[in-house]
Amino acid sequence: DVKVTQSSRYLVKRTGEKVFLECVQDMDHENMFWYRQDPGLGLRLIYFSYDVKMKEKGDIPEGYSVSREKKERFSLILESASTNQTSMYLCASSYEPYEQYFGPGTRLTVT
Amino acid sequence: AQSVAQPEDQVNVAEGNPLTVKCTYSVSGNPYLFWYVQYPNRGLQFLLKYITGDNLVKGSYGFEAEFNKSQTSFHLKKPSALVSDSALYFCAVRLTSGTYKYIFGTGTRLKVLA
Numbered sequence: 001d002v003k004v005t006q007s008s009r010y011l012v013k014r015t016g017e018k019v020f021l022e023c024v025q026d027m028d029h030e031n032m033f034w035y036r037q038d039p040g041l042g043l044r045l046i047y048f049s050y051d052v053k054m055k056e057k058g059d060i061p062e063g064y065s066v067s068r069e070k071k072e073r074f075s076l077i078l079e080s081a082s083t084n085q086t087s088m089y090l091c092a093s094s095y096e097p098y099e100q101y102f103g104p105g106t107r108l109t110v111t
Numbered sequence: 112a113q114s115v116a117q118p119e120d121q122v123n124v125a126e127g128n129p130l131t132v133k134c135t136y137s138v139s140g141n142p143y144l145f146w147y148v149q150y151p152n153r154g155l156q157f158l159l160k161y162i163t164g165d166n167l168v169k170g171s172y173g174f175e176a177e178f179n180k181s182q183t184s185f186h187l188k189k190p191s192a193l194v195s196d197s198a199l200y201f202c203a204v205r206l207t208s209g210t211y212k213y214i215f216g217t218g219t220r221l222k223v224l225a
Binding site for chain 1: 205
């Protein structure tokens with residue numbers, strides 16, 4: 001079974017802190033994705049990566065950056081956390097161009 | 112702008128009755144289409160997909176979906192609902208021109224009543 005793991009299930013950070021969310025997949029997938037999920041808004045794509053060191057902006061990249069140094073690992077970075085970044089963050093991976101496999105999510109609260 | 116619409120925030124259905132969760136899309140080209148389900152406090156799980164071929168696709172847990180190109184729709188169906196089907200359902204499209212992006216709908220909460 002494909003496994004996508006995320007570094008934390010729950011995280012509480014203060015405004016202005018730098019936050020790292022890590023995602024690891026074990027199925028050698030080329031593509032990896034970061035979404036945020038908010039009630040009534042569904043999943044919105046922040047960034048995705050289709051190869052190591054390659055990244056592309058999604059629909060809401062402002063305030064975020066990403067890093068993919070190894071194929072299995074995709075990190076989301078909040079450079080200076082703000083309260084409007086309080087959300088559920090979901091990581092996913094896929095073989096191109098098929099279904100995505102999701103991690104359990106990280107619920108981030110910024111106070 | 113390219114988009115996916117799930118017109119119903121919530122669908123209620125009695126156990127044993129057929130269910131339909133609607134999805135329409137407005138994107139360029141011929142996208143790939145997906146349905147996912149999210150149970151409480153869990154990540155999304157893949158249910159089924161349409162890439163090409165037969166317009167009726169079958170997936171996990173007895174679900175199926177019908178692709179209609181002229182109506183740009185991909186409705187999720189199940190002949191007989193179970194209480195355990197109660198969850199949040201997301202429709203998604205994978206764009207096929209210019210980008211590898213997926214676009215998700217806003218989700219439909221399905222409530223199956225005993």
